Amino acid sequence: MQSRPWIEEHDKMFRWYDYWIKGIDNGVMDEPAVTVHVEGSHDTSTGDQYPTKPTEYRSLYLRPRHKLSAEPELMGPAHAAPDGFYQAPLTVSDTVQVVSWSTAAFTEPTEMMGTGAAHLFAEIDQPDTNFILRLWDLAPSGQRQLITTGYLKASQRELDEERTSEGNPYHPHNRKVPVQPGVVEEYVIRLYPFSNSFQPGHQLTAELSNAEPLADEHNSLLPPDAFHLPVGRPVTHKIYRDSEHPSRLVLPFTTN
Structure with missing residues (x-):
């Protein structure tokens, strides 16, 4: 055994x-x-250290029709309209809006190990919001496994450039920087360390939301006090992913 x-x-x-x-x-x-x-x-x-294998960071770009691709978008913002979602306060509705992007099915085992980052170009209509990003390993059967998560409050987006490296952003969280509604900002979200091998036929799915779904394959196992506090106001989010706003995941692919 x-x-x-x-x-x-x-x-x-x-x-x-x-x-x-x-x-x-x-x-x-x-x-x-x-x-x-x-x-x-x-x-x-x-x-002797983590990750235990050599890795290189590669980008997977958010593309139209909810796709993730190694190739960046060529169309400009006039033709590649942003993806969007609206979140009502949970005092109004317990429905959590989620927008997602997925790779094509992997044709060979593809391993990732280490920290990662998401670079999202977003516009919101309020001075603040939450960005909650979750990466899943989606099997051909439809069953999926959560592999890592990332969390960022929009007003805490400031980076310490000296301590930030590719695939491993560092947010000092020492002051609040309110968002100007209606302005496109780049938000860099750190993804917690993970290790996963995507098998042939599987897909990588990235899900973005403002709050955490109360019941799904992962959260149904958590106690009620394990969730992040939601934003107490309605927020509309537009996620740009065009040639001028290359929203992308930066992920640690192993090289042997």
């Missing part, structure tokens, strides 16, 4: 405590510092 990853990690954690607290020489410090369990392939990768 194959052991579960969380059992293996708990065992290693206890052995680490035995070594440092009880002084038991059990060899745990001779083992690789990082063990990564890759979703999708169920492989295990070890190394």
